[in-house]
Amino acid sequence: MRNEGFTVLNKTKYIWGIGLFLVLLTACSPGANEETNHFKDSSLENVVFQKLEKEGNVTKDDLASIKKLDASDAGIADLEGIESLTALQVLNINENEIKDYSPLLKLDKLTEVNIGDIYYTDDMDLAVWSVLETLEKNGVDVQVRPRLSFDEHEGPSEGVFYRIQEGKQTVYLMGSIHIGDQSLYPLQDQINSAFEEADHLAVEIDIVDIDEMAASQIMMQRGMYQDGTILSDVLEEEVFKEAVEQLSSFGMNEAMLNQFQPWVVSMLLSEVALENTDYTGDNGVDLHFLNRAKDKEIPIISLETLESQIESISSSTVEEQTAILENTLDSMDIYQDELQQMINIWRSGKTEVFAQLRQMDQGSEQLAMDERDVAMTDQIEDFLNAKEGETYFVVVGSLHLAGENSIVDLLEKRGYAIEPL
Numbered sequence: 001m002r003n004e005g006f007t008v009l010n011k012t013k014y015i016w017g018i019g020l021f022l023v024l025l026t027a028c029s030p031g032a033n034e035e036t037n038h039f040k041d042s043s044l045e046n047v048v049f050q051k052l053e054k055e056g057n058v059t060k061d062d063l064a065s066i067k068k069l070d071a072s073d074a075g076i077a078d079l080e081g082i083e084s085l086t087a088l089q090v091l092n093i094n095e096n097e098i099k100d101y102s103p104l105l106k107l108d109k110l111t112e113v114n115i116g117d118i119y120y121t122d123d124m125d126l127a128v129w130s131v132l133e134t135l136e137k138n139g140v141d142v143q144v145r146p147r148l149s150f151d152e153h154e155g156p157s158e159g160v161f162y163r164i165q166e167g168k169q170t171v172y173l174m175g176s177i178h179i180g181d182q183s184l185y186p187l188q189d190q191i192n193s194a195f196e197e198a199d200h201l202a203v204e205i206d207i208v209d210i211d212e213m214a215a216s217q218i219m220m221q222r223g224m225y226q227d228g229t230i231l232s233d234v235l236e237e238e239v240f241k242e243a244v245e246q247l248s249s250f251g252m253n254e255a256m257l258n259q260f261q262p263w264v265v266s267m268l269l270s271e272v273a274l275e276n277t278d279y280t281g282d283n284g285v286d287l288h289f290l291n292r293a294k295d296k297e298i299p300i301i302s303l304e305t306l307e308s309q310i311e312s313i314s315s316s317t318v319e320e321q322t323a324i325l326e327n328t329l330d331s332m333d334i335y336q337d338e339l340q341q342m343i344n345i346w347r348s349g350k351t352e353v354f355a356q357l358r359q360m361d362q363g364s365e366q367l368a369m370d371e372r373d374v375a376m377t378d379q380i381e382d383f384l385n386a387k388e389g390e391t392y393f394v395v396v397g398s399l400h401l402a403g404e405n406s407i408v409d410l411l412e413k414r415g416y417a418i419e420p421l
Helices: 008-018 020-027 042-052 102-106 127-137 189-197 212-223 237-250 262-275 285-296 306-314 318-330 332-347 351-360 363-385 407-413
Strands: 068-070 090-092 112-120 141-148 160-166 169-176 200-203 300-302 391-397 418-420
Touching (some): 102 127, 127 141, 141 332, 160 189, 169 189, 169 363, 200 363, 212 262, 212 306, 237 318, 262 306, 285 300, 285 391, 318 332, 363 407
Parallel strands (some): 068 090, 112 141
Antiparallel strands (some): 160 418
């Protein structure tokens, strides 16, 4: 239990222990306004004192007068004692080295907190996320940018890879990363051997045979406003201007951007960010196996259609689309770093990390993924129940094979034995 300060009970025991003289002396002191040591971290204390424009003699009433506090980049490591700021509503603790955010739960008046970047690592205490989730449930606007920090993998890529055998049927499940570079290869021997056994390749969509003109028409039909709404009416002014600035390299101006719904703009921004990296979809795992399948002349099965994927992406609420767009803008400067981290995770075969990342998705975005996974699981179950004695090699995004309600989870619940490779 943390030290909560010099409580009333402790003070009473102390007074009776040293005699009447000290009682009289204490009675003449400022009482509720006496100066006390409230903060364990001297850096936090310094920020508070600067806010109050005092070097000492800070009272409880002084602390209770603070409603907003900018404690960013102040070298703070411990928040213990921040509960003494009983009126605090808005807090910025970005760019500090804080490990425990639980003291924030004691701030009853808190409405907004800027946490900044939090790095998800192999040895991270996941209780951090539960604290932030509790704050959000309490109505606090938590501004946080999750980051990834994992070591590079040595040797061939492990990937996310499973085998299911049902009678004479065999299904391999390969988790893909859609964008990358040559560092994704070579793949571990089991993956290559399994593919050589395959009689069929199943993917989300056969992207090699997509009609780009037809795809663009579908995007425009679903992604352009048809009711007179314009994007600048939906977004905050500064968000809209930043989106226009980022997309100017694509030859887009305000008038052009105003035609699109937020989810389309998010996709365009991702394309801009990708253009500024060393990565490309040409090195993605999906395309790697599609090209190999065409060389082997084995049948290719699409588990989804372009229309169904666009329907899934575009079905979220305006509020959720806007939040995704804002997050995309906020992540433009770290796009390459985060993509490299995803590659590190995938090459190391850290399926549990993909499960955690899937769990972080909320709202209709999560529901849409769950629905897609049910539909793909139904088709994979058909492969398992066929009687031809054939092998199916299935390649889908890694998040579809990790965590609750994933394809792997659904198949296990339906009674199939799944072997991680």
